[in-house]
Amino acid sequence: MNFIIEGIMSVTWQQIVMYGIGILLIWLAIAKEYEPSLLLPMGFGAILVNLPFSGVINQTLEGVGEVNGIIQWLFHTGIEASEALPILLFIGIGAMIDFGPLLSKPIMFLFGAAAQFGIFGAILLATLLGFDLKDAASIGIIGAADGPTSILVSQILHSKYIGAIAVAAYSYMALVPIVQPFAIKLVTTKKERCIRMAYKPSQVSRSMRIAFPIIVTIIVGFIAPSSVSLVGFLMFGNLIRECGVLGTMSDTAQNSLANLITLLLGLTISFSMQAAAFVNIDTLKVMLIGLIAFVLDTMGGVLFAKFINLFIPHNKINPMVGAAGISAFPMSSRVVQKLAMKEDPGNVLIMQAAGANVSGQIASVIAGGLVINLVTNYLK
Template sequence: MEFLLSGIMSITWQQIVMYVIGGILIYLAICKDFEPALLMPMGFGAILVNLPMSGVLDQLMVSATGETIGEAHGIIQWLFEVGIEASEALPILLFIGIGAMIDFGPLLSNPKMFIFGAAAQFGIFFAIAAATLCGFDLQDAASIGIIGAADGPTSILVSQIFGSKYVGAIAVAAYSYMALVPIIQPLAIKLVTTKKERMIRMPYNPKSVSKTTRILFPIIVSIIAGLVAPMSVSLVGFLMFGNLLRECGCLTRLSETAQNELANLITLLLGITISFSMRAEQFVAVETVMIMCLGLVAFVMDSVGGVLFAKLMNLFLKEKINPMIGAAGISAFPMSARVIQKMAQKEDRQNHLLMHAVGANVSGQIASVVAGGIILYLVPMMM
């Protein structure tokens, strides 16, 4: 009885806060369907790692006389140290599944959408500057800024390579804002557009994309990204490898495995593993609130940056672009494309922007991982 009470009595208020946060993440996953494959494991893991003397973390084994007789290894800590800390394997492997899910056809048939993927990364660099002004060192600021990519695995990878002590807060922010795309993006878009601009129609005249082009595309992108931003090779390369599995036509079973079994397994493990960095002593801090706010700024500015760039282009184009397309240049695929289509239909039932938005959206997936590689390359040079 005394042993049971000692566990209860050792709970701190910070751990109670983490139980609440874990419960909120589980609620959002199950009841609101916000990124359930990630938020549910993260929420449950946050509870597990904050139980007193939790067995999912490494613990010293003590005899009845108080003598240390060994160490018990916790499964979540082991997964974190092996799969994220030592090799970054889990977030990188997930890109194979993501690549296998993406159809680059809408982008290849309308190549000008490439530019919106680049334009919609503005928020990353804006947030890096803001985080630096808020007192974070450059590596932590860069890790926070990448939240604006709206790409959870990239955020985890960059923050882990830089050794940021805020990995847990960054991961929660990245995945939370990805889940909140249908709420945040419409507000950001309406902030900088007029009803008339949102009603601009864009006829979709897709060009046929040959199988050869589809196969060469991931190879060429990997080579170019490797030459321009060598640190992005693991990110872009695995993303494009997954896409090559999809497009080659002779590895259907591997492609389907990457899209389903591999992606689901890695997502499950990544979600519960990242909870290791959500321990109360690290997570419950003023810095966590600041990171959540800066992450929101990065996400909003990414969307706004893409929209404003589209409006700038319209000053020189005869056939106007619906500026909402620019916001689809973030990496949250396919959620952002669907949001743009829904907003277009709300303004004008006959306005169909989905395929344009999909082109910009998949461009954003490439741009976000390239941006991550550029940040990994440039930041050490600036220190």
């Protein structure tokens, strides 16, 4: 009984805040269905790691000595020591992606690149707000709109804010249906949002689909070596999908593997959500910069599409397709299609948006590798 009272009395106001954050994440996952496979384990884990004398993190017990906690062990093994969890997740993501719309219209590669503007805008903003270069670069990667990439970069650069970065990245990915329409409308007119685009895909051969992940991996290996692990595993997952001889393995990667790793990753990241390190003004800054990065990403893709339209006399591009260039796959392409049909019920942009969206998946990982290379070389 004394142990229970001691536990209750040792709860801090910061831990109470974290209980509230955990419950909020669980509510968003269940009530709003915002990325439930991620936000629900993250929310529940945030509660677990902030319970007094919690057995899920390492602790020293009188007469027993140090006892290893499962969540801290997972964090050390799966993220801190090897980055295994976010990297393995990319096999499942790669197996889910159909690069056909991108390969049939290669210009969509440009939208993926343009929509990474928010990364560098966020890095600059974080630097101006007083974060050191490693932390600023890690925070900026929230703009990649890619949770595993954000975790990997912040871990490699040894950022102090990996928990806040992970929460921001995954939370804003879940909130894409709210954030993106707002950002799109800031820089487009109704007339631009109603532009119709005919979809006339060229035939993509099986040989091209198989060669694509191999070629991308080799090219990225020379351009951004630090991102080879993510790009390589993403492309390996896609190769499993496209090779045509591993149907059962492809299904396993898309479902069982992706779901299991996502579940473990959500719980594992909660280790970085301990109240003492999480509840502070810097966390609020990280969340704010992350939101700005997402908005800048969206606007960057849209404005790039509008720039291209200056040189196209006919068959102009609907600028909203540029917004799908962020890495939040497939949420962003669905948001663009929903907004297009809201403005014009007969407007179908889903395939063009999907092409830009999958290009953003590749571009965000490459951008993460480039940021790692630039920062580490600068600090040598």
